[in-house]
Amino acid sequence: MELKIIKLICFRALYIFEGWRGRKGSRQRATEVRIDGNESRGRTLKLMISTDFAPNEELDDALLSLKLLWQPWRWKTGKELNELKKVLFPNLNVSLFLTGRSALFHLLKTMRLPKNSEILIQAFTCEAVVLPILANSLKAVYVDIEKKTFSMNPIELERRIGPSSRVVILQHTFGLTPAQRAEIHSVVKKHNLVLIEDIAHGYNKDKIADRKSQIGNSYLLMSFGRSKAISSVFGGAVVSQKPLTINLNMPSKLFIFRALLYKPLTYFIKKTYYIYLGKIIHKILLKLNFLIPEITTKEKGGNFDHWLDKAYPNAFAILLLNQLDKLSRAQKQRARTVSLYNHYFSGNSYEGALLRYPLLIANRNQIIAKLAKKNIFLGNWYEQVVAPIALNLDRVGYKKGNCPVAEELSKKIINLPTNISLKEAEKVVKTLNDVL
Numbered sequence: 001m002e003l004k005i006i007k008l009i010c011f012r013a014l015y016i017f018e019g020w021r022g023r024k025g026s027r028q029r030a031t032e033v034r035i036d037g038n039e040s041r042g043r044t045l046k047l048m049i050s051t052d053f054a055p056n057e058e059l060d061d062a063l064l065s066l067k068l069l070w071q072p073w074r075w076k077t078g079k080e081l082n083e084l085k086k087v088l089f090p091n092l093n094v095s096l097f098l099t100g101r102s103a104l105f106h107l108l109k110t111m112r113l114p115k116n117s118e119i120l121i122q123a124f125t126c127e128a129v130v131l132p133i134l135a136n137s138l139k140a141v142y143v144d145i146e147k148k149t150f151s152m153n154p155i156e157l158e159r160r161i162g163p164s165s166r167v168v169i170l171q172h173t174f175g176l177t178p179a180q181r182a183e184i185h186s187v188v189k190k191h192n193l194v195l196i197e198d199i200a201h202g203y204n205k206d207k208i209a210d211r212k213s214q215i216g217n218s219y220l221l222m223s224f225g226r227s228k229a230i231s232s233v234f235g236g237a238v239v240s241q242k243p244l245t246i247n248l249n250m251p252s253k254l255f256i257f258r259a260l261l262y263k264p265l266t267y268f269i270k271k272t273y274y275i276y277l278g279k280i281i282h283k284i285l286l287k288l289n290f291l292i293p294e295i296t297t298k299e300k301g302g303n304f305d306h307w308l309d310k311a312y313p314n315a316f317a318i319l320l321l322n323q324l325d326k327l328s329r330a331q332k333q334r335a336r337t338v339s340l341y342n343h344y345f346s347g348n349s350y351e352g353a354l355l356r357y358p359l360l361i362a363n364r365n366q367i368i369a370k371l372a373k374k375n376i377f378l379g380n381w382y383e384q385v386v387a388p389i390a391l392n393l394d395r396v397g398y399k400k401g402n403c404p405v406a407e408e409l410s411k412k413i414i415n416l417p418t419n420i421s422l423k424e425a426e427k428v429v430k431t432l433n434d435v436l
């Protein structure tokens with residue numbers, strides 16, 4: 001009830017504020033493109049558009065977080081944890097963790113593999129996948145990818161399988177179903193390996209939900225981090241056929257408090273970025289180290305960070321359930337944006353609600369910088385075969401030249417946002433064309 005009243009007041013305030021801004025804006029620039037339909041109300045297209053920065057956060061998420069800040073008794077435990085598990089995969093076992101990295105670390109740990117056993121992963125990935133492997137004293141073996149879906153190439157996979165190979169991690173990059181998923185399943189079966197399907201970027205529900213097409217010894221790995229398709233700022237899960245028993249400590253109340261501030265702060269920053277207020281607040285928060293980083297300094301140095309290896313708090317489950325409530329709308333929007341990009345970038349025919357839209361361009365860094373000047377922030381997953389670029393590849397066992405396709409694609413890749421309106425997507429395309 002209180003949430004509804006707060007929502008109403010905030011909507012009203014936003015309406016008046018944006019109406020005023022819109023009138024002022026239209027006096028200044030009569031030619032400016034305006035958003036149609038529900039999103040109009042004088043709002044102009046000058047708002048920040050970002051692939052990375054809080055892509056899912058809406059007013060209701062921000063308000064829910066604010067409400068939770070006043071209810072610390074719901075932060076660590078509560079009924080929502082079990083509710084979330086049922087909503088995610090009702091017929092399977094869902095184990096929740098503070099991060100996807102932590103989920104992978106514990107999943108591998110429960111397998112009790114001999115030291116230096118090989119875990120096959122694709123190049124064109126991120127440290128969050130590699131560091132849990134190394135932290136378990138296991139070896140990451142990199143497999144090259146195919147160009148169509150930026151996913152593991154089964155021929156390359158088979159070439160890399162040796163006597164110490166135990167697990168294959170199949171990444172659904174950008175939420176694309178791997179082009180040769182069935183072939184990879186066959187290779188995994190043939191060599192009697194364990195399969196972990198990494199659906200941290202999202203997935204095609206019909207294909208994943210169909211457990212008949214799954215192989216026996218398989219798991220799903222999920223992430224609910226801030227830049228994923230559904231987000232509780234931090235979060236991860238393992239979905240398994242048999243229950244896993246892993247007991248972890250909860251993050252501190254201070255950690256949860258800081259994470260709960262993320263949604264309202266980023267929502268406000270995005271809304272006020274172009275009038276510089278958001279920009280200034282963001283700079284100050286970064287300077288004060290106030291927002292908990294997505295990747296810690298320790299991780300950038302190539303070490304697994306147990307600071308993010310904790311249990312999943314109930315407050316985050318509440319935030320995630322709210323995102324799941326509106327997932328189908330968000331997914332429809334993402335799919336529509338993907339179709340629009342396909343229309344403009346001929347030759348591309350991606351399908352479904354991708355987390356990000358991949359595009360290959362020659363002078364990637366210059367283009368990203370040029371668009372940033374116009375408040376359009378494109379993503380760069382993955383600008384290095386194991387991202388981020390600050391990571392030393394020797395440290396994570398990648399030898400240059402090992403996976404040439406992944407190396408080539410990581411030099412050219414940019415990611416366009418998909419969780420935006422069609423008018424905003426058109427603006428992204430137009431601005432991109434202007435600077436290309």
Ligand SMILES: Cc1ncc(COP(=O)(O)O)c(C=O)c1O
Nearest residue numbers: 099100101126128200223225236
């Ligand atoms: C492909 C992939 N798998 C797993 C993860 C781990 O997710 P988390 O950030 O929740 O640790 C990430 C993180 O970005 C990822 O990109």
